[in-house]
Amino acid sequence: MASITKRGSTYLVRVRRKGYPTVTKSFRTKAEAEKFQLVIESEMSRAVYVDRSEAERTTLHDALERYLAEVIPVKKGHQEAYRIKALMAEPLARMSLAELGSKHFASYRDAELRRVSAKTVRLSLGTISHVYTILIKEWGFGGLTNPIQQIRKPKMSAARDRRLDPGEEGRLLQACDEGRNAWLRPLVELAIETAMRRGELTGMRWQDIDLAKQVVLLRDVKHPTLKISRRVPLSSRAVEILRSLPRCLNGRVFPITGDGVTQAFERACLRADIVGLTFHDLRHEATSRFFERGFDMMKVSAITGHQTLQMLKRYTQLRPEDIAKELG
Structure with missing residues (x-):
């Protein structure tokens, strides 16, 4: 059973089906609400529906904060903790996990490459990728994929060959x-x-x-x-x-x-x-x-x-x- 209710300037979708949690979400237009309703009903009827509510409620900042508290203490070194804190200050950290996709991280990658080295960007992307791995495999966030796996990694510069010169x-x-x-x-x-x-x-x-x-x-x-x-x-x-x-x-x-x-x-x-x-x-x-x-x-x-x-x-x-x- 599904319903769309107009509330002020928004349209509230409520989808109920036996064996699934009630799904509710608001949209600015009725067309968006109807499209969402059809998608959710189709996924439930095909038994492929995954509850994305936690991913929608959780921002990347929230995920990074939890990772910093629970995962970083058992890892060696402090550099990754610094990277986590820097990532928490990025504008994309305010977005929900459900909103974020590969295009957002591709834009982040390109912007970072204009100010830091390729190695630094690869390390940051690697940290984000591991955060998503923990979210999916250990923290039970449904409906998530790892967006870092979908984007190109910056090419590393040639290995350093600096040695001490004579004198x-x-x-x-x-x-x-x-x-x-x-x-x-x-x-x-x-x-x-x-x-x-x-x-x-x-x-x-x-x-x-x-x-x-x-x-x-x-x-x-x-x-x-x-x-x-x-x-x-x-x-x-x-x-x-x-x-x-x-x-x-x-x-x-x-x-x-x-x-x-x-x-x-x-x-x-x-x-x-x-x-x-x-x-x-x-x-x-x-x-x-x-x-x-x-x-x-x-x-x-x-x-x-x-x-x-x-x-x-x-x-x-x-x-x-x-x-x-x-x-x-």
Whole structure:
């Protein structure tokens, strides 16, 4: 049974059918109301009707807020939390989940590409996509599809191939010594010796370091799907650097945040007149040096923690001129 009732300037549709919840919705015109009525009755008669009321009541902002409260705390790192908060401020976050479609996110993608990198946009879209996965699979939102799966992802730029040029390492270390942050030089030296990521270095604790066996245990390291730990072998030079450090009462090896490392590193590069180098490039440098020292792929991946050969190759930039010398 269905009815359309005029209420002021709107038309209220009410559809009742045994075995289904009562469906009500208001429209500005009678034609829209009649079209909606026919669609709902047809879906119910074919037993394909899905209750969309929760999706209609819930905005993307609401979904992101719940995701931030329930899902983010069990995930590693803070970057995704920052992305969630930025997405909550977007105009499309005020729209209901039932309203949002692929065209809205395609417009969002194009607007973002005019101000940030393709990688940043892909990360944001990936976060939204996972929110929809949770909505559909775990939170029981009916009638939803994942709109991110229907749009093109921005093409990634070519992988970085920046390494330290001749003379840059010495200038960089000298600039570290000239700065106010006493932790920067040992961080830079350890990054080059171990290929550790910034977060792995700043997350190290003395209780996880065995200087006698020259091994450090890294807990909850970056991984595509899991929280894992891995043991990293330390060179004699790395052990020497660690032995020279003062011990902090809180047990951390480096009492500095990741953002603090990045800012101090950028200032050091400025003082050293080094252009286009990031702290993460030191991981590329270290990985490439391991191969140049004759280590095979298994040994290098055991040090760097790369999960696939493809990623290991991406972090390795062997200099053609060095290979040419070996060729003779």
